[in-house]
Amino acid sequence: DPGQVVYVDSGLDGVVGKAVILECGSTRPDVYIWGFTQPGTDAIKAVVYDFGKGPKLQKLAQSLGDIQVISGAASLSIERLPLAAEGLYTCQALYDTDQGAKLIYYYIHLRVLVPVSKPNILLSDASPAEGSLVWLRCGLENGTEPLYFLWEYETYSGLVSIVSEGNSSMFNMAEVNRNNTGWYQCWARNQVNQERSDRIRLDIIFGPDIPQIDVTPYSITDRGYYVKERQTVSLLCQAQSNPPSQYVWFYNNSQVYTGPKFTITRILRMHTGTYACQSQNTYLNTRSFKTINLTVYCE
Template identity: 85%
Template sequence: MRAGPKLQKLAQSLGDLQVISGAASLSIERLPLAAEGLYTCQALYDTEQGAKLYYYYIHLRVLAEGSLVWLRCGLENGTGPLYFLWEHETHSGLVSTVSQGNSSVFNMTEVNRNHTGWYRCVARNQVNQERSDRIWLDIIFGPDIPQIDVTPYSITDRGYSAQERQTVSLLCQAQSNPPSQYVWFYNNSQVYTGPQFTITRILRMHTGTYACLAQNTYLNTRSMKTISLTVYCE
């Protein structure tokens, strides 16, 4: 009987881990610094000569925007002259060439969120070429200045407005990796935790300023957006 994938308690220190069903893949969300390091995949194959065990290795680096990064393509042997090509693959599967030449080192200065993705080295000479395993580069950033969406709403010279006894929803979104955590304030007093703050049957007493604080707990950074909401009687 197959019991399915099993995660040890120690794995919780690496973030929110999930084994992807039907694939030899591991997903890590809310990536902390502790997740950086060498990962090993153990694979068992049935062959005509019997079961064979193979190991695959990949090194994960966790970086923040603005860091200096270099990737080196190492070869055990190879007859020169050697030519190196680096490929970048995005979340959506788009593959592009980001570096090529006779240097085995690929330098990236002041990396940003667009550098997130898989990287692979292709080394070749006049008679052969070899492709490396992929390495995942995760860029930590944010949070950006939040965007607040009010539903339903009307706009006045003071900001947003709503009618009494309506249900008003305030949605806060700020780009960040790991994802932002949100805190809402009403007239400088904390009233809610989470991205969407809903007020059922809003009253005139709810008129005031509403602020959304977005926090990146990994970088210990934060940003805030404030709006004014006026409630009118029917």
């Protein structure tokens, strides 16, 4: 009689390597058969049965993990859950009641979840030039979807901020600049756990900017710098650049010194003229210049 058959459908999540319990009702049936249907198939294969003489495990049970029938019940305990255990479990339970035989089908859809592994970062270019396109990918070997990713950025001063989050493992920076230099780290998460990657350093190559020239000591007018004759005068050239710039000094268009600080001991009136500093980024093969007029006068 179809009216005497009851169907109970439920879902259950387990985690690879952990344990789950599949229940066949709240009371032990007189007769039961546990079956398993692999995803993508229709065949139901016996896992264990008990016709009143005790549970009998079938060969299939060996591939579904460490299966034991819970004493005093018809429920299954699966230890060290393998990924192969995912599928549909059917417990056909027969009860001998005063009203006659009662048959209940318990359908349990077991989903085996895989924790996320420790992610690793793939970086398109660890030392890109300023203005370049840079992408970072948070790679995972294992992890059941849906997955969630979060990217953190840490400055050299230790300030940490979130720069991207969502379901994409990619983090794109269209035009990087020097302010993007620092450490990057990604987090990967699913409903089981979360893991974070090791940090990776992004070093933006840039410059040189237009140099700044500092003259010591000096007086300044609308025509440039004035210094006293026979003083020791220092010209210091500085330009923002990564890697640091190399410097060359020119006097009236002739090279006179290499290095950031050019010192003239006991300067004379004959040293009056135009001084130029050239800064060079040898990595990018780029240059910038700054020129000043220096007049030496006698009191």
